[in-house]
Amino acid sequence: MSSNQLTDSGQLRHFLTIEGLKQPLLTEIMDRAEQFSGITNRQVKKVPLLRGKTIFNLFFENSTRTRTTFELAAKRLSADVINLNINTSATSKGESLLDTLHNLEAMHSDMFVVRHSQSGAAEFIAQHVAPHVSVINAGDGCHAHPTQAMLDMFTIRRHKQHFPDLRVAIVGDILHSRVARSQIQALSTLGVGEIRVIGPKTILPADTQTLGVHVYHDMAAGLEGVDVVIMLRLQHERMQGALLPSAREYYDCFGLTDEKLKLAKPDAIVMHPGPINRGVEIASTVADGPQSVILEQVTHGIAIRMAVMSMTLGAQSEQQEVQA
Amino acid sequence: MSSNQLTDSGQLRHFLTIEGLKQPLLTEIMDRAEQFSGITNRQVKKVPLLRGKTIFNLFFENSTRTRTTFELAAKRLSADVINLNINTSATSKGESLLDTLHNLEAMHSDMFVVRHSQSGAAEFIAQHVAPHVSVINAGDGCHAHPTQAMLDMFTIRRHKQHFPDLRVAIVGDILHSRVARSQIQALSTLGVGEIRVIGPKTILPADTQTLGVHVYHDMAAGLEGVDVVIMLRLQHERMQGALLPSAREYYDCFGLTDEKLKLAKPDAIVMHPGPINRGVEIASTVADGPQSVILEQVTHGIAIRMAVMSMTLGAQSEQQEVQA
Amino acid sequence: MSSNQLTDSGQLRHFLTIEGLKQPLLTEIMDRAEQFSGITNRQVKKVPLLRGKTIFNLFFENSTRTRTTFELAAKRLSADVINLNINTSATSKGESLLDTLHNLEAMHSDMFVVRHSQSGAAEFIAQHVAPHVSVINAGDGCHAHPTQAMLDMFTIRRHKQHFPDLRVAIVGDILHSRVARSQIQALSTLGVGEIRVIGPKTILPADTQTLGVHVYHDMAAGLEGVDVVIMLRLQHERMQGALLPSAREYYDCFGLTDEKLKLAKPDAIVMHPGPINRGVEIASTVADGPQSVILEQVTHGIAIRMAVMSMTLGAQSEQQEVQA
Numbered sequence: 001m002s003s004n005q006l007t008d009s010g011q012l013r014h015f016l017t018i019e020g021l022k023q024p025l026l027t028e029i030m031d032r033a034e035q036f037s038g039i040t041n042r043q044v045k046k047v048p049l050l051r052g053k054t055i056f057n058l059f060f061e062n063s064t065r066t067r068t069t070f071e072l073a074a075k076r077l078s079a080d081v082i083n084l085n086i087n088t089s090a091t092s093k094g095e096s097l098l099d100t101l102h103n104l105e106a107m108h109s110d111m112f113v114v115r116h117s118q119s120g121a122a123e124f125i126a127q128h129v130a131p132h133v134s135v136i137n138a139g140d141g142c143h144a145h146p147t148q149a150m151l152d153m154f155t156i157r158r159h160k161q162h163f164p165d166l167r168v169a170i171v172g173d174i175l176h177s178r179v180a181r182s183q184i185q186a187l188s189t190l191g192v193g194e195i196r197v198i199g200p201k202t203i204l205p206a207d208t209q210t211l212g213v214h215v216y217h218d219m220a221a222g223l224e225g226v227d228v229v230i231m232l233r234l235q236h237e238r239m240q241g242a243l244l245p246s247a248r249e250y251y252d253c254f255g256l257t258d259e260k261l262k263l264a265k266p267d268a269i270v271m272h273p274g275p276i277n278r279g280v281e282i283a284s285t286v287a288d289g290p291q292s293v294i295l296e297q298v299t300h301g302i303a304i305r306m307a308v309m310s311m312t313l314g315a316q317s318e319q320q321e322v323q324a
Numbered sequence: 325m326s327s328n329q330l331t332d333s334g335q336l337r338h339f340l341t342i343e344g345l346k347q348p349l350l351t352e353i354m355d356r357a358e359q360f361s362g363i364t365n366r367q368v369k370k371v372p373l374l375r376g377k378t379i380f381n382l383f384f385e386n387s388t389r390t391r392t393t394f395e396l397a398a399k400r401l402s403a404d405v406i407n408l409n410i411n412t413s414a415t416s417k418g419e420s421l422l423d424t425l426h427n428l429e430a431m432h433s434d435m436f437v438v439r440h441s442q443s444g445a446a447e448f449i450a451q452h453v454a455p456h457v458s459v460i461n462a463g464d465g466c467h468a469h470p471t472q473a474m475l476d477m478f479t480i481r482r483h484k485q486h487f488p489d490l491r492v493a494i495v496g497d498i499l500h501s502r503v504a505r506s507q508i509q510a511l512s513t514l515g516v517g518e519i520r521v522i523g524p525k526t527i528l529p530a531d532t533q534t535l536g537v538h539v540y541h542d543m544a545a546g547l548e549g550v551d552v553v554i555m556l557r558l559q560h561e562r563m564q565g566a567l568l569p570s571a572r573e574y575y576d577c578f579g580l581t582d583e584k585l586k587l588a589k590p591d592a593i594v595m596h597p598g599p600i601n602r603g604v605e606i607a608s609t610v611a612d613g614p615q616s617v618i619l620e621q622v623t624h625g626i627a628i629r630m631a632v633m634s635m636t637l638g639a640q641s642e643q644q645e646v647q648a
Numbered sequence: 649m650s651s652n653q654l655t656d657s658g659q660l661r662h663f664l665t666i667e668g669l670k671q672p673l674l675t676e677i678m679d680r681a682e683q684f685s686g687i688t689n690r691q692v693k694k695v696p697l698l699r700g701k702t703i704f705n706l707f708f709e710n711s712t713r714t715r716t717t718f719e720l721a722a723k724r725l726s727a728d729v730i731n732l733n734i735n736t737s738a739t740s741k742g743e744s745l746l747d748t749l750h751n752l753e754a755m756h757s758d759m760f761v762v763r764h765s766q767s768g769a770a771e772f773i774a775q776h777v778a779p780h781v782s783v784i785n786a787g788d789g790c791h792a793h794p795t796q797a798m799l800d801m802f803t804i805r806r807h808k809q810h811f812p813d814l815r816v817a818i819v820g821d822i823l824h825s826r827v828a829r830s831q832i833q834a835l836s837t838l839g840v841g842e843i844r845v846i847g848p849k850t851i852l853p854a855d856t857q858t859l860g861v862h863v864y865h866d867m868a869a870g871l872e873g874v875d876v877v878i879m880l881r882l883q884h885e886r887m888q889g890a891l892l893p894s895a896r897e898y899y900d901c902f903g904l905t906d907e908k909l910k911l912a913k914p915d916a917i918v919m920h921p922g923p924i925n926r927g928v929e930i931a932s933t934v935a936d937g938p939q940s941v942i943l944e945q946v947t948h949g950i951a952i953r954m955a956v957m958s959m960t961l962g963a964q965s966e967q968q969e970v971q972a
């Protein structure tokens with residue numbers, strides 16, 4: 001739980017983790033995204049909401065896809081965006097991370113979108129930034145990926161409306177997945193009826209009980225009667241380790257095929273954070289099939305990021321006015 | 325010939341190749357570029373025509389120069405531009421090309437500017453994109469480079485007006501040149517009086533007859549009385565192979581010197597797509613001399629790209645209105 | 649001294665070096681920056697002054713920090729910015745530097761911001777650019793870094809007002825520092841009472857007499873009674889050479905600690921161009937202490953760059969009007 005992502009009046013000042021956020025706030029994010037969703041369908045996909053704001057994409061870990069969605073979201077809000085690949089910049093001159101950050105703050109930046117391979121990096125940065133900077137966590141180690149979780153919730157709400165009635169299954173490498181952790185927290189906060197996690201024992205976390213989820217090692221049993229199937233991406237580096245059998249064996253047990261999908265409800269939707277490994281965690285016929293909403297997730301990712309960016313910068317300027 | 329670069333009403337939906345396009349359309353592109361040409365000379369070099377549009381520069385093959393001209397053209401039309409070097413992005417995570425494209429489409433992009441080392445790549449992508457995306461070919465393998473050809477035609481028209489009266493010579497590695505292929509198609513469609521290609525036998529295509537060009541292996545004979553001399557860039561990798569003699573020997577035979585240029589008409593213009601190899605395919609005195617229009621070509625390249633971008637996106641939104 | 653950075657009427661056409669510029673012009677730059685300083689504190693940090701202008705960041709030497717400040721300054725003036733890392737672009741295809749520049753000029757660019765490892769590179773480029781392009785030196789070899797010097801002057805003026813009353817000490821590797829050279833010229837032009845340079849003999853220039861500075865090899869003596877302490881960054885590559893003792897030994901002699909700082913005036917300010925090497929040239933307690941204005945320098949860097957960019961482009965368009 002982050003101690004400092006909310007302002008005193010409970011507004012979103014940073015967006016670091018789903019943990020600790022209340023249901024009305026998650027709903028507000030989705031409602032705001034709903035408004036932006038209309039904009040991105042218009043001929044002119046831009047609003048002047050963040051004109052004159054400076055947003056830094058601080059990517060300590062490379063992710064073109066995620067960076068692009070944040071860059072697009074910022075540009076559609078009319079903000080100025082600077083992409084920094086931190087590995088190749090000042091830190092290579094021996095400057096400390098905090099010195100780099102303080103320098104960027106001093107350039108009157110308004111937001112840092114942070115991607116880092118270490119868990120807790122975004123939280124650490126948020127603890128040290130100046131009052132005029134908001135931090136968005138764009139994925140930190142195995143810890144959290146809150147905008148991904150929110151775009152997933154938004155996608156579910158678009159198709160399924162009422163969360164308490166739903167059974168949701170998450171399939172794959174839960175143990176190492178920041179996406180899964182954030183999804184479970186969001187699903188739980190939104191009051192989803194039943195959350196299931198499905199995977200081999202080696203890549204399920206030991207604390208599944210405390211997470212409030214039901215654990216399945218058999219995919220057929222786990223998919224039975226669910227409304228939503230969320231597949232996780234299998235990291236190639238895991239497959240080379242001892243934690244997992246071969247890709248082929250994994251696919252046989254935990255890959256989502258048309259047959260296995262039939263065990264879920266007939267109107268179940270299939271989700272995946274991308275990029276997908278066809279034939280490893282998901283069959284092409286499923287990924288491209290009528291129940292797949294994978295590309296919708298990408299679309300909604302822009303709207304969710306626009307929502308979170310405008311909310312945090314809004315909360316911040318309100319707070320600065322109060323303090324002024 | 326591309327089957328799908330025109331809408332049902334004959335407007336430019338993609339811009340993939342000159343092949344198959346009719347003379348009035350090529351003229352329309354040049355007329356439109358003429359309008360934009362005025363804009364880039366103004367104090368404020370921007371028009372709001374594509375405000376809110378999202379253009380991706382998808383460069384599978386590095387070309388800073390070409391990417392920059394497309395980026396500038398897009399920015400001067402007020403579009404948002406995202407540069408993606410595809411080698412270093414999602415495909416390195418094992419995602420297929422089409423999955424990458426569909427993801428970018430799902431971000432509500434409006435245009436892909438594609439550069440690829442394989443012939444047919446832009447056409448392939450155009451066949452698979454969503455209806456709301458236009459594809460511009462920024463060079464694919466040995467196949468086509470249609471915006472380069474059109475900026476060359478525009479440059480010729482600026483100096484020479486009436487195409488049927490002209491004799492045009494293209495000198496160099498025709499066989500491997502996407503530029504030459506597109507130029508020959510454009511010159512031919514615009515009814516140029518005589519098209520000559522000049523080069524050693526090893527790098528002239530076998531099908532020159534069907535291209536409707538006259539072939540010369542002797543440069544002096546080929547340049548005799550021409551109005552326009554188009555030099556091609558000699559690829560360094562060719563010179564190391566068996567197809568060509570040394571750079572020195574090539575220059576002696578096919579390099580454009582002041583003396584050889586005297587064989588052309590006195591008011592002949594000299595063109596080159598750049599970057600030039602001084603002393604390999606062209607003498608510095610010619611490249612920098614009074615008959616050279618090489619830098620004008622660069623300038624016109626922006627206007628031509630603005631024209632093609634605005635025409636394809638215009639055709640697309642008209643079509644969407646019809647279908648809506 | 650640059651022969652061509654001023655227009656006939658004495659306005660700033662390029663900004664290449666402090667050398668040769670008169671005091672009223674340096675004051676004008678600071679006054680203009682003062683105006684922009686207000687803008688960067690506003691909610692909307694943008695003015696439309698350079699809307700439609702095209703600015704190229706030509707970085708032949710990597711410097712993310714400096715490039716970012718120029719990029720931000722340009723964007724806050726509403727210009728379009730293209731970042732080019734020249735090592736990886738056309739020059740790798742064998743194109744000469746001047747051909748690359750002339751190509752960029754032909755794209756109707758308005759400004760080149762040049763960073764280069766060779767002294768004189770910006771001057772060389774300015775001598776060869778077309779009349780419609782302004783050149784800003786963003787650091788060339790050991791020669792000059794004029795925007796850094798001006799942001800330092802601006803920072804001093806913010807704290808100390810009247811230059812003739814001041815004693816200023818510059819500490820470190822003066823010999824190899826373009827920052828120090830530009831600072832000394834600016835301090836001298838602004839009539840600073842006393843300029844001191846402090847460092848080991850091996851890294852002090854031989855011509856300190858002609859620079860009009862007082863030389864100290866003993867830091868305690870040099871800091872005595874100064875109003876401003878400017879620390880230079882110690883280049884790691886120097887420490888591996890024979891010119892310097894170990895980092896530890898250097899710190900003992902020339903590192904700025906709280907104790908040594910006490911020798912300066914009680915209200916002395918501490919400056920550093922960044923990035924800082926903590927524990928090498930400066931103690932963390934000093935860098936983060938109440939007398940440090942290091943982060944203010946970063947902030948002022950944006951305003952100074954906005955000032956210089958708008959002044960050079962303003963002078964240029966005036967000149968073009970005169971000539972038209």
